[in-house]
Amino acid sequence: MRRARLLYVPFWGTYVFLYLPIAVLVVMSFNSGESAYTYEGFSLKWYGELARDERVLDGLVNTLIVAAGSTVIATVLGTLLAVGLARHTRSRTLDAIALMPAVLPDLVLAIGLLLFYGVIQLTLGLYSVVLAHGLFSMAFVAAVVRTRLTGSDTSLEEASRDLGAGPVQTFLRITLPQLMPGIVAGALLAFTLSLDEFVIAFFTIGNTEQTLPIVIYSMIRFGVTPEINALAAILLLVSFTAVIAGQRLTKIGERESNRTPGAPREAIKVQGEADSTDVGEKRAEN
Amino acid sequence: MSRIRFTRRLPAAVAVAGLALAVSACGGESSTSSAGTAPAAADQLKPNADLSQQTLQITVWDGYTPEELPAKVKEKLKVKDMKVALHDTNEIAMTKLTAPGDSGIDVAFVSGQYAQALNEQGLLEPIHPELIPNLANLYPEATQLSYDKGNKYSVPYTWGTTGICYRSDLVKTPPTSWNDLLKPPAWADKKVTMMTTERWLALPALKALGYSVNTDKDEEIAKAKELLLAQKPHLLGYDDVTFGDKLVSGESMMAEAWDGWCPTTDAKGNIKFAVPKEGSDLWVDTMVIMKSSKNKEAAHALINYILSPEIHSWAAENINYKVPNKAAMEQVKIAKGSLLGIKPAELLNGESIVDLGEASVKYTRLSTEVTAQS
């Protein structure tokens, strides 16, 4: 018991460490003074500043465009790829390649795409970021949909084929409805990953546009003002609401599975890894 | 059966296709990277072009032009639209402007030696003086700048020099030499910032050693590197953008700085600027028109508009940069502590930084090596 109490030090330490900076950010966003460091009194003026800041608003619009576009690409291609990998091939090479965009460091992907766009003389713009985000999001969608596929019952698909339906028909009538929850989860993940993505967007975006993370990056490079805090507080509020709402929804949606709560880009790797070790253990048992 | 054969072949097919694409792409590209093309013959521009069919996209440092400039330009010049992109350093601007494909930029703001490099690459449209009558407002000195004599491909926007910006209330003795920055005394240890933009990183060391800022001699650059490496442990950090904020907040007490970005007009009045006795540079930030621009008439009209005294004086009054525009400077009220009083003739004492062609890569490498050293 004494030992257990000792363990509570790093436990609470972790939560203080994670939340103290966030709390300070939010408090300072209500600062009436000019400085991001010294609190002088309560004011909402930095929120007003933010609402008038065209760069931030443009960045937000661009971010939403990129996230929507890349989510569509990633969801369609990722779902097809997941079905293809699970049902139509046993190639482990292809499997590995499909997962690569999620595993490679973002910087490596970013410079590879920059070089590629340069070679084909593509004028960079928002769509070059859409294509790039589509790439890594596709890997995540494919991974999420696949975990659903490996768990699903294939007898319906086989029955459909035995009754003479082609692969496309079987897919549309049988597989797709079964996969829907996985596809929606994958799409949501793709959307949020794109919203927050900085490195790849930074390298592949055109000269005349900026996404919100890039705007934030250059705001910080140009100095520290409470306006950034106000932006931070709003983003925090939005994402906290989304996570908690998502948590409620998944609870209603699928009671049977006790998955860990979702998290952006890197966290899905946890999920994938956990699943793969599951499989490994099952194999070992057999 | 067929499934297995298909998947066996697939990775191979993918790899072959990828390689083929890569190789063909490489082959196709090899010609474009050769540099140093002479400026091609100028396009025929129509002085009476219909500007309402043209849109303008410029790229400029944050806060370097008036916020309301696009609105004013739309109203005065009747262009369809004007948009402003921002770059934080010359190097980022160069990356944007030299990238393959259409940069989408009509007018770019870059420093003189970078304008020279862009021109050598054949990326700039020659300036058509007949479309910019306001060129007459410039000081005569501003047409004789060594990186572009006669303003053939660039128009100066601001000019100044590089020196030491410092907190007079925090330093024990005011800095007078580049060595005060390079070998900071104990009381200034870790309270000094330097710039990393390649040529300005080297400048203090080159000047302290008595060399030209345009040297291309390996042994001189190597000596400068030694000085900079010895200095590194005593720095707060490298900063090209917010060194002024760090002085105001008291995080640093001395900074290598461009005169205009040294906040000498700060309310507390204890920030000062000194040009070290070993001498310094004359830098010029210029406006250039990209050859790829499809809105060249509007681009010329924009530069002409910026050179009008009421617009050009904005830079002097609001960002404390001297502008090479006689008509504009005569309108400017010079505030207390401001560095705007420096006369063009004094400025020209500074050594103008010019592009060094192939040798400029040496400075790029110097900058990489100094920042990489731990």
Add this chain to the structure above:
Amino acid sequence: MKSEVKARPVSRSRGRRLGAFVFLSPGVVYLTVLLLVPLALVLSNTVFRRGRFGGVVYEFTVENFERLADPLYLGVVANSVKIAAITTLIALLIGYPTAYLIAQLPGKWKTVALVAIVLPFWTNFIIRVYAWIILLSGPGLINSVLGTKLELLYNQGTIVTGLLYSYLPLMVLPLYAAIERLDPQLREASANLGASAFTTFRKVTLPLTVPGVMTGCLFVFVPSFGNFVIPEILGGSKSIMVGNLIRDQFLKARDWPFGSTLALAIIAVLVLLLLVQAWVTRRA
């Protein structure tokens, strides 16, 4: 599978081929064009010369590798490995007890605790880094609370703090998954056989969670190793990591071949790590 022998073998196999084509080709084309070709370009760039204004001159050279072998650049790579390793180790030391305790919590609190670990992850990465400037800088919060004028920013310790803050959840999650799966009876059995709590941990709990530990370490190490934003914002560009070097080769020095060579070095280190991870996990 068993039905394969039965009906209509010809049309079945054609259907299969069609299926493989319909489902796989869009993704494969996308992956080829935007992943494999770009990676091939990174790889091929390492043996060419830089163009003065960026771009690549297609003349064969080994100078990029010679330059990489320079102690200066190898030093940056080694320093990045060091910083990422320290971050990973600290994350493990505080992440393990945290995950362990979360796994012991009763059902409802377990979810709350896990969501609370993941929540900061959903906010913008750069904003989370920025929060530390406010805490640590000269006029920042810690100095004003303590009444000191310490220079807390712009050193390697700040970089480690920033990395730890950004990636700690990635350590806790897989550790939690591994610990959660443990059968509590195993520990009871060990205790019943007279083992001390520490021995039980060392002989039972730890070995069984090694795969989780390896996964967590990898998840923290990989993004830390290639990071350039945190060293730049919290390190004052003074102490740089290999990510900064790569970024600068592309966006400042315009030396694409050398930047590609450095990227290859990153990939090499990661492949090495994956091999180590696979080996350790298999042994455990």
